[in-house]
Amino acid sequence: MNNPTIGIDSVSWRDAFRIELRAEAIGLATRGWPVVPGTAPAGDGVSGPVPVHDDWQERAVADSGDVIEWWGGEVYSVLVATGSYVDAVEVDAELGHRAATLLRETGRPAPILAMPNGKWVFLTESGGELAGELATRPGVVRHGMGSWVPLPPTPFAHGVVHWRVKPEVWEWKLPRAGALHGVLARALATLPDNRDSEFHVHAA
Known part of the structure; x- marks a missing residue:
């Protein structure tokens, strides 16, 4: 015999999560972030x-009325379109942790996302290109025009996106792309594999 409370609990959880996602999307839109609805995870194969x-x-326009309508009845993920207001740099956990440490030392942290797949995402103002050493590092992805990144509390198959550093820590100001890219480049230079490479080049 089926337990009717299971279905009720599932519906209640879905409604609560949808409301949370909608509230986050509305809050971001009112601050000028170009949010759009994204798919929800459908299984283990969803990346x-x-x-x-x-x-x-x-x-991708900052209109809270549209956002209310889009998230009115579905559990949609919260995506921010990059390239017009916000850009992002996606890195591996090792580089992300080192860059976050350098940012803390400056006292001017950037908004940082943690992804369930282990990636760290640093948000910046739009503009700028990655320096060569960053652009050629495997796993480093710059999200600009024509791309997007998921924002909390967007669900993945094995977890949810969450903030490591929330935007309000810096009063919702985004760092200049060039400045953040410079921090990432300095962080990259301190990693063991890069220090070893530099040693061998100088020794030769």
Whole structure:
């Protein structure tokens, strides 16, 4: 015999989570962040959410009325479209941890996301290109025009996206892309594999 409370609890959880996602999306939109709805995880093979609508780039406008409608009845992920207001740099955990340490030492932390797949994502103002050493490092991805990143509390198959450093820590100001890229480059230079490479080059 089926237990009716299981279905009720599932529906209640879904509604609560949808409301939380919608509240986050509305809060971001009111601050000018171009959020769009993304897919929810469908199984173990899902690597991450993608925009629900084909015309998501046209929909990426900061209008809380649209956001309320989009998140009105579905459990959509929260994505921010990059390239117009916010950009992002996605890195591996080793580089992310070192860069976060350097940022703390400056007293001017950037908003940082932690992904369930182990990636760290640093948010910046739009603009700028990655320096060569960063652009060629495996696993480093710059998200600019035509891309997006998931924001908390977006669900993955094995967890949710969460903040390591929340935007309000810096009063919702985004760091300049060039400055953040410089911190990432300095962090990269301190990693053991890069120090070893530099030693061998100088020794030769």
